[in-house]
Amino acid sequence: MRPVLEIGGTHVTAALADPHTATVARSVRRPLDARGTAEQILGAVVRCAGDLEAAAGEVWGVAVPGPFDHDKGIARFEGVGKFDDLYGIDVRSVLLDGVWPRPAETVFLNDAHAFLLGEWRAGAARGHHRCVGITLGTGVGSAFTVDGGVRRTGPGVPPQGRVDLLRVGGRPLEDSVSRRAILARYGDGDAANGVLDSAVDGASGGVLGGVLDGALDVREIADRARAGERRARHVFDETFTTLGAVLAPCLRGFDATALVVGGAMAASWDLIRPALRAGLGDTPVALRAGALGENAALIGAAVYVT
Known part of the structure; x- marks a missing residue:
């Protein structure tokens, strides 16, 4: 031990x-x-x-x-x-x-x-020779491994092995994909001005005060998306389609066969996976949520x- x-x-x-x-x-x-x-x-x-x-x-x-x-x-x-x-x-x-x-x-x-080494040894990346791990929380963490060995350079690997150093539209990735980016995107629209989305139902309380008072977090936005609120679903779709599009060239260049996603936001995998898959397009990679949790x-x- x-x-x-x-x-x-x-x-x-x-x-x-x-x-x-x-x-x-x-x-x-x-x-x-x-x-x-x-x-x-x-x-x-x-x-x-x-x-x-x-x-x-x-x-x-x-x-x-x-x-x-x-x-x-x-x-x-x-x-x-x-x-x-x-x-x-x-x-x-x-x-x-x-x-x-x-x-x-x-x-x-x-x-x-x-995270990725644990998943490679006994979880969602087990059996994969070349795999990539992404952790989604306050920011975006990343790892590139070959048979359990971490790679920080080479084809498809971003500088220092860090996808957070990549840019979208000339800006850092985390301006588009991160906790703060999701909260900002959700609050930027009509919802932040107190205008209710027509798809909000009783499950989301019918009010969007959380955007204004700072009480709302990614988990609550995910709950609203599941309840049918279009704005919340759009935020998830836009955020993780963007992430998929950014990752696709890295995965192809690295010749990865698995992309494993963990971190606090992975609890919303039902919303993240379809958007991430759409952003990845035809990139030939198995897309999986981490299987080992905090272990x-x-x-x-x-x-x-x-």
């Missing part, structure tokens, strides 16, 4: 994961405020790791989003709306000094890479260390 950590925007999870059987034997989860101080964030991470009570002298795998210097273990978050107070901090040293029993070493990897990144971190 390998001790691992997954650090996310709302929580941190410590677990013992077996990279060979792709199982998680024990896990501890703590809430995390990505906008908190460095002391608050790292304190929660260290306490969570300590609560796992892993054996001393182990090598820990740590899945953490970017921007982050994963080789050196140094946070590079700046202007991304999360973990900004960690900028420049040597997180590796904090964990090595703070976690008890003491680890021998910590190995960091991008959380999207961890994917934990298993992937264990696979990476091994």
Whole structure:
């Protein structure tokens, strides 16, 4: 069993994961405020790791989003709306000094890479020689792998292996595909001005006040789309058709046979899949939602260390 950590925007999870059987034997989860101080964030991470009570002298795998210097273990978050107070901090040293029993070493990897490695070992990408993973949440994470080895360069692979560095209409991809992009697009139309869509029914409450008061999130927009609200469905269709069109050349160039989608937004897979498929056109790739849930990144971190 390998001790691992997954650090996310709302929580941190410590677990013992077996990279060979792709199982998680024990896990501890703590809430995390990505906008908190460095002391608050790292304190929660260290306490969570300590609560796992892993054996001393182990090598820990740590899945953490970017921007982050994963080789050196140094946070590079700046202007991304999360973990900004960690900028420049040597997180590796904090964990090595703070976690008890003491680890021998910590190995960091991008959380999207961890997700895809877990799905490749035992989930939706299993059996695929070349595959791509996308995580949809605050932004768009990505991973390109060949037989479980991460690729950051080569045919079809965007700079640094990051699709978020691609552009749509001269603007960053995340201006069109991200949580903030979906909320902005939904609020830009008549709904934001208090004009009700004619397709809104009782299931959506008949009012769109959430757009105005900031209470509405992607999950609620998805619920409205399922309830028949045309504007909400249009937002999902436009967003993920765009993503598919951006990904299609990458997938063809990389010769991928599977595209696996995870992250918080994957809970709306019934709405995402048709639009994403439409954007991909005739790209010959299996399109799948992640199968392992929150365990994917934990298993992937264990696979990476091994």
